[in-house]
Amino acid sequence: MTKTLSIRPDGTKDRAEGPLLEIRRVSKAFGGLMALMGVSLRVWPGQIKGLIGPNGAGKTTLFNLITGMLRPTSGDIRFQGRSIVGLSPFQIAALGIARTFQNVQLFRGMTVLEHVLVGGHRHSRSGLLGAILRTPRMQREEEEAQARAWAILKRVGLAEWADRPAESLPLGLQRILEIARALAVGPQLMLLDEPGAGLNPMEKARLAELIRSLNAEGMTVLLVEHDMSLVMGLADEIAVLDYGQLIAEGPPEAIRQDPRVIAAYLGEEDEVGHAARG
Structure with a gap:
């Protein structure tokens, strides 16, 4: 069983046991359209990792690849050190990966x-x-x-x-x-696809409290979210996609000030830190 990251006295997390999820140079093409191009990132046990980017950046496509709903054109996806490419969504869920959807999907x-x-x-x-x-x-x-x-x-x-x-x-x-x-x-890994979409401030506060408490209990979270104040307040590390490519990765404060990230949102926001486009 994957253990929660231990916290050192200086506040850093011990990553000696390796990533829980590893995306290795993943690309996905739909006909002549490249939705993802050589994306590599890691999610460590015990993290809340944010995944942000403008509409069409490839965030939900990446979630669909991780959960087996799509298969990458190239590259590898590894969970707990083993490749999960080619497994069915049910098999991947059985390994310990669960997700929510951008549009709420309930059974009438x-x-x-x-x-x-x-x-x-x-x-x-x-x-x-x-x-x-x-x-x-x-x-x-x-x-x-x-x-x-x-x-x-x-x-x-x-x-x-x-x-x-x-x-x-x-x-x-x-x-x-x-x-x-x-x-x-x-699950050991929870993929949340825009859980704050359409929620009012009070509902978002309740959502954030739940995510923090689940993480404190050992749940690892990969979070796609357009509300920058929500994701900046939750994530300890953020990856940024733009036109299918990873353009930045780091702690929230570094991402907030990264010129490449600001440029990706230019024309949609005055600054990174408010709601992103879409």
Whole structure:
């Protein structure tokens, strides 16, 4: 099991155990369009790493490559030291990678609790026959799944909404529900794709508090976010994509002042530190 980074007295993190996720010179072409070109970056255990860039920079494409929804044209993606290129999304989730989506994706007609139960489906071992025959093992797994789902809902503050239709929740709580569903996978790495999109300041503050607390408990996070104040306040390191290329990487203060980053947002913002374009 991957351990949380230890913190030295000087405040730096011990990276001796190697990166949790490593992107090695990854490129992705769609016909004649290069969405990503030779991107390399690392996410270390215990990090909150931000991934920013203007619309069309390749951020969601990179998430789709990491989670097996797309396959890179070239390069390699390694999780815990092993290549995951060519694995299915289900296999990658089983290794310990979960994600949320830029546009909230909920199942109509399902309750909040049922969404979290769906997220935890990979933990089931009984199979179709066990479900049909209602074997003792199947019943035990169902009880464990219910207990796990309730624990997650309590953890994220959604227990009181458990029996409500998921689509009836305010957008801010729908975003939290997506995180809860991803937590049910039992991930070591959480990919959050614009979790703050469409949220008001109070909802964003609640979201940030949840992300910080999950990280404090050992969750590694790779965060795509257009709200620069949100990502700058959360991430300990930020990577910047522009037109499919990695143009900068470093701590938030260095990224805020990097001329290449400012140029990427030029015409969209007065300065990096406010909401990015898109």
